Amino acid sequence: MPATLDGQITMEKTPSYFFTAGVPARVAAMSSDVRLLVVVRDPVTRALSDYAQTASKRVSTPAFEGLAFPEGGGGVNASWGAVRLGLYARYLSAWLEHFPLERLLFVSGERLVADPAGEMGRVQDFLDLKRIVTEKHFYFNETKGFPCLKKSEGSGAPHCLGKTKGRVHPELSKESEQRLRDFYRPHNQRFYQMTNQDFGWP
Numbered sequence: 001m002p003a004t005l006d007g008q009i010t011m012e013k014t015p016s017y018f019f020t021a022g023v024p025a026r027v028a029a030m031s032s033d034v035r036l037l038v039v040v041r042d043p044v045t046r047a048l049s050d051y052a053q054t055a056s057k058r059v060s061t062p063a064f065e066g067l068a069f070p071e072g073g074g075g076v077n078a079s080w081g082a083v084r085l086g087l088y089a090r091y092l093s094a095w096l097e098h099f100p101l102e103r104l105l106f107v108s109g110e111r112l113v114a115d116p117a118g119e120m121g122r123v124q125d126f127l128d129l130k131r132i133v134t135e136k137h138f139y140f141n142e143t144k145g146f147p148c149l150k151k152s153e154g155s156g157a158p159h160c161l162g163k164t165k166g167r168v169h170p171e172l173s174k175e176s177e178q179r180l181r182d183f184y185r186p187h188n189q190r191f192y193q194m195t196n197q198d199f200g201w202p
Ligand SMILES: Nc1ncnc2c1ncn2[C@@H]1O[C@H](COP(=O)(O)OS(=O)(=O)O)[C@@H](OP(=O)(O)O)[C@H]1O
Pocket: 014, 015, 048, 049, 050, 052, 112, 113, 146, 147, 148, 160, 161, 164, 165, 166, 167, 168
């Protein structure tokens, strides 16, 4: 992390911090007053998104359902990363050994899309920042199917995230979706209790 002067905030992000062993202890050792933002989405959608990212890099990736569900039986393959990483409560436990809950803000991935200004308002409050980013900064881009910035910082032109954000997800049969939902439900409930926040995942 670069040196941070008084009055500055240094931000650093990668999704893998959340679930990589040893990271909570390392972050705690680095800074005692760090604030942590965790963006989470419905773990079923997360699994499909994870798969879509892998499949975009390797054409020969087997079908989602073959990887998610072991042959025979009604089980779910929780050792496959795309499934395992949606077990948020498990990974959060490791962070809560090093940080009080108040040091973490859980951002809803769904609300970030449906109401980006509202969710960014929560983020700014959490970081003790003036609410500079508001509704007026966003518009919904029908082609992209996501909110985009009305003006980018560099050119002042509208700016959407790139092609690697908003990929098409694989189709999932109703039965497979239900199987995954049933698998995640108790984990989601535990996560809601730990965060005191109901994300409303079906
Ligand atoms: N405004 C906007 N524009 C485009 N995409 C958006 C936006 N807000 C949230 N998302 C969702 O972000 C998902 C990609 O996040 P990632 O976790 O891959 O990002 S990163 O790894 O931290 O770079 C990406 O997931 P996929 O849809 O599976 O590609 C999007 O659903």
